[in-house]
Amino acid sequence: MYDIIIVGAGPAGLTAAIYARRAGRSVLLIEKETFGGQIVLSPHVENYPFAKPMSGTELSDILVEQVMNLGAEVEVDTVTAVHENPDRTFTLKTEYGEHTARSIIIATGLKHRRMGIENEEKFIGRGISFCAVCDGAFFKDKTVAVVGGGNTAVQDAVYLSKLAKKVYLVHRRDEFRAEKHVVAGLNSCENIELVLNSVPKAVRGENALGEFIVENKLTGETRVLEADGVFVAIGQEPNNSAFASLVDLDESGFIAADESCRTKNPAVFVAGDCRTKAVRQLVTAGADGGVAAIAACEYLDREDALAV
Numbered sequence: 102m103y104d105i106i107i108v109g110a111g112p113a114g115l116t117a118a119i120y121a122r123r124a125g126r127s128v129l130l131i132e133k134e135t136f137g138g139q140i141v142l143s144p145h146v147e148n149y150p151f152a153k154p155m156s157g158t159e160l161s162d163i164l165v166e167q168v169m170n171l172g173a174e175v176e177v178d179t180v181t182a183v184h185e186n187p188d189r190t191f192t193l194k195t196e197y198g199e200h201t202a203r204s205i206i207i208a209t210g211l212k213h214r215r216m217g218i219e220n221e222e223k224f225i226g227r228g229i230s231f232c233a234v235c236d237g238a239f240f241k242d243k244t245v246a247v248v249g250g251g252n253t254a255v256q257d258a259v260y261l262s263k264l265a266k267k268v269y270l271v272h273r274r275d276e277f278r279a280e281k282h283v284v285a286g287l288n289s290c291e292n293i294e295l296v297l298n299s300v301p302k303a304v305r306g307e308n309a310l311g312e313f314i315v316e317n318k319l320t321g322e323t324r325v326l327e328a329d330g331v332f333v334a335i336g337q338e339p340n341n342s343a344f345a346s347l348v349d350l351d352e353s354g355f356i357a358a359d360e361s362c363r364t365k366n367p368a369v370f371v372a373g374d375c376r377t378k379a380v381r382q383l384v385t386a387g388a389d390g391g392v393a394a395i396a397a398c399e400y401l402d403r404e405d406a407l408a409v
């Protein structure tokens with residue numbers, strides 16, 4: 102029986118493990134794919150405070166080493182379901198077995214929806230980005246394209262227009278899904294060109310991305326946009342279905358929690374990109390991890406005091 106099981110070893114889960122171990126709690130960290138989470142896809146991170154610019158893999162290695170040195174147990178497995186027991190403990194079912202814990206921190210992050218086009222995986226982190234705030238500065242005075250028609254896509258285009266020389270906003274329809282006041286923001290950006298009724302087909306380039314090929318859905322014509330970067334904003338997919346019986350999910354599948362990362366279940370906490378929030382970045386994931394672990398330790402302290 103562990104005091105805390107943390108599901109997901111991205112920046113949020115790893116930071117939660119640091120705080121929980123330093124508070125003397127037993128911790129099992131379960132990760133299904135990559136220790137470090139999404140950030141390992143990034144070759145260059147510049148906005149993490151206290152660290153010089155480095156790759157996401159280097160940054161994760163430092164964090165994983167810190168967690169291991171503090172004595173957290175780790176396991177590579179996927180949590181598939183959680184059962185709350187009558188004695189207020191939890192059984193977490195995984196692909197290969199099960200574990201029990203007195204409390205849970207969910208830190209399962211998210212996946213960005215892909216365009217599903219030729220060469221996409223090859224250029225992720227090398228021209229294709231899912232985050233204008235993270236990577237926009239790398240495209241100062243260059244040409245970029247943004248894909249999508251919702252609030253994020255339009256806001257990204259406006260944000261990037263302040264940095265880039267030119268921005269193509271590629272959308273499959275002729276009207277944006279974004280709110281009216283957000284779309285109105287496009288009016289003051291002379292360097293944004295709308296490429297409507299168009300869908301992505303391929304990205305090409307020798308060492309760096311250089312061309313973004315799109316197809317007009319109405320005419321079938323192909324257009325080659327000379328672009329140094331493509332920012333994809335066509336949706337995010339959280340991984341929270343295994344926890345749906347324990348917590349409240351919002352309409353997009355993110356977990357609802359209060360400022361202390363507490364869910365509606367007093368023994369279940371949530372940290373990082375998988376929860377309902379406005380800013381999904383390394384610093385906010387790490388901050389959530391610390392806050393969730395402190396809240397979980399307070400919960401366990403209260404339970405221990407009641408048991409005496």
Ligand SMILES: Cc1cc2nc3c(=O)[nH]c(=O)nc-3n(C[C@H](O)[C@H](O)[C@H](O)COP(=O)(O)OP(=O)(O)OC[C@H]3O[C@@H](n4cnc5c(N)ncnc54)[C@H](O)[C@@H]3O)c2cc1C
Binds near residue numbers: 111
């Ligand atoms: C290409 C790229 C570049 C980025 N660049 C920057 C940047 O420069 N600066 C910045 O601040 N942010 C950047 N970000 C965003 C940043 O990486 C995320 O905000 C951050 O990783 C979120 O951390 P997290 O721990 O909440 O989630 P994640 O990093 O998504 O980690 C969640 C982990 O949980 C695991 N998991 C999910 N479900 C289960 C399950 N059922 N069982 C077990 N494990 C599970 C996943 O495999 C994953 O490893 C970038 C993101 C990407 C994709």
